[in-house]
Amino acid sequence: MIDVARESALLQVALPSAAQPAVIAVGGIYFAVIVAISIWAARRTRTASDFFVAGKGIGLIALTVASVSVSVSGFAFIGGPGFIYAAGLGAMYIVLPAAVTNVMGAWVLAKRMRLLAEARGLITIPDAIGARYRSRGAQGLSAVAILVGIIGYMATNALAMGVVINSIFGVGLGWGIWIGMGVTLAYSASGGILAGIYNDVFQGTLMAIASVLVFLFVLSFGGGLGDISRTILAHDPTFLGPWGRLTPLAALSFFFVFSMGSLGQPQAVHKYYMLRDPLQLKWYPLLKTLGLVLVLLLYFGVGVGVKAFVLAGRLAPLTSPDQATPTLLLNVTPIILAALVFSGVAAATMSAANSFINIGAAIVTHDLPIAFGRKVSNELRWGRIVTVLIAVAAAITAQRSGTMVAFLGIFGWGLFASTLVPALAVGLNWQGATRAGAMASIATGLIVTLALETTAYWKIFTFPAGVTASAVAMVSSFLVFFIVSWLTRAGAAEAIDADVRLVMDL
Amino acid sequence: MWGAWLLALGIPVALGSIMILGAARGTRGIGSLKFPFAFVVLILVIGFGAALALPATEGPLSKLWLGLPARAAIVIYGVGLLPIIVLPVAYAITFERLTLSAEDLDRVRAIARSGRALSSTVGSPPTSVIAGVIE
Numbered sequence: 001m002i003d004v005a006r007e008s009a010l011l012q013v014a015l016p017s018a019a020q021p022a023v024i025a026v027g028g029i030y031f032a033v034i035v036a037i038s039i040w041a042a043r044r045t046r047t048a049s050d051f052f053v054a055g056k057g058i059g060l061i062a063l064t065v066a067s068v069s070v071s072v073s074g075f076a077f078i079g080g081p082g083f084i085y086a087a088g089l090g091a092m093y094i095v096l097p098a099a100v101t102n103v104m105g106a107w108v109l110a111k112r113m114r115l116l117a118e119a120r121g122l123i124t125i126p127d128a129i130g131a132r133y134r135s136r137g138a139q140g141l142s143a144v145a146i147l148v149g150i151i152g153y154m155a156t157n158a159l160a161m162g163v164v165i166n167s168i169f170g171v172g173l174g175w176g177i178w179i180g181m182g183v184t185l186a187y188s189a190s191g192g193i194l195a196g197i198y199n200d201v202f203q204g205t206l207m208a209i210a211s212v213l214v215f216l217f218v219l220s221f222g223g224g225l226g227d228i229s230r231t232i233l234a235h236d237p238t239f240l241g242p243w244g245r246l247t248p249l250a251a252l253s254f255f256f257v258f259s260m261g262s263l264g265q266p267q268a269v270h271k272y273y274m275l276r277d278p279l280q281l282k283w284y285p286l287l288k289t290l291g292l293v294l295v296l297l298l299y300f301g302v303g304v305g306v307k308a309f310v311l312a313g314r315l316a317p318l319t320s321p322d323q324a325t326p327t328l329l330l331n332v333t334p335i336i337l338a339a340l341v342f343s344g345v346a347a348a349t350m351s352a353a354n355s356f357i358n359i360g361a362a363i364v365t366h367d368l369p370i371a372f373g374r375k376v377s378n379e380l381r382w383g384r385i386v387t388v389l390i391a392v393a394a395a396i397t398a399q400r401s402g403t404m405v406a407f408l409g410i411f412g413w414g415l416f417a418s419t420l421v422p423a424l425a426v427g428l429n430w431q432g433a434t435r436a437g438a439m440a441s442i443a444t445g446l447i448v449t450l451a452l453e454t455t456a457y458w459k460i461f462t463f464p465a466g467v468t469a470s471a472v473a474m475v476s477s478f479l480v481f482f483i484v485s486w487l488t489r490a491g492a493a494e495a496i497d498a499d500v501r502l503v504m505d506l
Numbered sequence: 507m508w509g510a511w512l513l514a515l516g517i518p519v520a521l522g523s524i525m526i527l528g529a530a531r532g533t534r535g536i537g538s539l540k541f542p543f544a545f546v547v548l549i550l551v552i553g554f555g556a557a558l559a560l561p562a563t564e565g566p567l568s569k570l571w572l573g574l575p576a577r578a579a580i581v582i583y584g585v586g587l588l589p590i591i592v593l594p595v596a597y598a599i600t601f602e603r604l605t606l607s608a609e610d611l612d613r614v615r616a617i618a619r620s621g622r623a624l625s626s627t628v629g630s631p632p633t634s635v636i637a638g639v640i641e
Binding site: 089092095096098102103104106108109111118119120121224226228229230234237238241242248249252253255256260263278281282283285286289290293300425429430465467503505 | 530557564568570573575578581588589590594595597602610614
């Protein structure tokens with residue numbers, strides 16, 4: 001059976017060198033565009049609201065493309081196709097929930113969070129939890145949970161940036177980390193989320209174009225999906241079974257975590273605050289879902305296509321599954337397409353890193369002081385300072401901690417899911433939820449996720465049949481949330497402020 | 507195997523439940539959204555159920571459906587693509603009626619104006635001040 005934990009960290013790889021003139025030229029143009037957008041955005045960032053939520057002034061199309069961009073990390077371009085190559089169609093259960101998650105998020109969270117921003121001027125996710133439960137403690141605890149998850153994600157993305165930039169420019173992993181983080185930091189600290197959003201628009205567009213072109217190329221090279229499937233079925237029919245090489249429990253467990261868990265991913269949920277006109281939410285799920293489908297075509301196409309090409313002897317066997325995308329790009333596709341995809345991977349990692357840096361800075365300068373009853377006098381200035389500190393810390397962690405980075409990256413998604421989904425997603429829709437229930441579930445999610453992922457990583461304990469620790473942690477968090485809310489239910493509805501109750505009733 | 511069946515039934519029910527929770531407005535229920543929700547829950551149950559129940563007959567001579575063997579096609583096209591056609595479209599066409607109207611937005615903006623000057627430490631306007639706006 002596939003080692004799910006190891007496969008989940010598939011971006012921790014050494015990519016082959018792609019440092020050819022065309023790749024370097026496209027990479028250079030990519031970075032020049034990033035710098036130009038950042039300078040433009042920095043001139044428009046004047047307040048903390050501009051810095052953290054773009055002054056709630058982003059249009060529908062820009063927000064949609066940006067949201068697609070941050071929802072897809074480099075994993076979708078490198079690790080994901082490798083995961084399919086290794087696990088077969090079972091690896092699709094990570095991305096299949098996208099058919100449901102965006103519209104589910106719109107019904108469950110988007111309207112209520114955007115209206116809370118309208119009513120209260122909220123700028124962070126812990127803000128929403130604090131307002132819902134009228135509790136600084138819940139706000140602070142959720143802020144700590146998000147910060148722990150961000151540490152993992154940031155270190156992983158910093159390392160991924162280093163790997164990709166080294167592959168494009170041949171500068172070495174260490175310099176790759178610092179160059180990637182330096183560029184990301186430059187636009188994060190100067191233009192905040194405004195620079196991030198418009199860079200995300202550029203990066204998301206690049207990712208979608210690269211993904212569609214590679215998918216079409218794979219179909220053309222393989223003679224269509226039917227021929228690709230026939231080749232695989234002749235050698236390895238299990239690969240194209242509905243669960244691939246995963247057990248049904250493992251595949252369905254992935255589906256559960258990546259569907260329900262999507263409601264707790266701060267990089268996506270935070271975007272709901274930024275839409276200029278709340279009524280434009282009408283088209284947001286449709287556009288975002290279509291965008292995600294385009295970006296994820298590469299995930300499916302390369303994973304399945306490379307498997308068929310290797311089985312047919314058209315490509316040499318891979319040294320490791322995560323070489324699927326680089327091997328295809330550097331041996332089969334036109335070099336300009338390879339250049340686009342490598343820049344697309346850099347875009348994906350930088351986009352995710354920027355979003356997490358911004359959310360982390362908001363937590364340190366806004367949520368944690370509020371939890372302790374204080375307020376930072378100049379949130380914009382401190383936001384920029386903390387942005388620099390987070391980026392530098394992530395780069396150092398990525399450079400020095402070796403395999404520990406892979407471990408940090410594994411639990412990020414599950415930690416956000418188990419700590420935030422009950423308290424935020426259910427809490428904003430159910431007036432029976434209580435402050436005690438929310439705090440208990442956040443604490444449960446934090447402790448159970450860290451405990452189970454740690455024991456799994458060090459091979460002390462894993463669940464049978466490939467069931468993921470994240471799924472168990474999320475179920476535990478839900479149970480605690482409902483039980484504690486029920487036990488403390490007296491006066492639950494009256495404990496909600498009138499404006500929050502109006503938002504929940506609408 | 508019973509664990510997989512529990513998940514195959516439980517996941518669609520859980521997703522359907524949280525969508526209903528999110529779409530419900532006060533005591534007014536979800537209106538016509540019950541149809542797309544029921545459709546998607548059924549699609550997921552049938553998709554996962556078929557993947558579990560149908561025999562593993564994939565081989566070189568398998569009949570292909572849009573390029574994939576039957577069980578894989580059910581999962582990729584049924585579970586992965588069919589909900590895209592139904593749910594976001596249902597969301598868009600019922601948006602003003604069942605999700606958010608300009609009038610709803612005006613009510614929230616009115617309550618925000620009422621409470622802005624009186625926000626407490628977590629930005630909370632006192633209930634007594636803004637109760638009139640809600641009524």
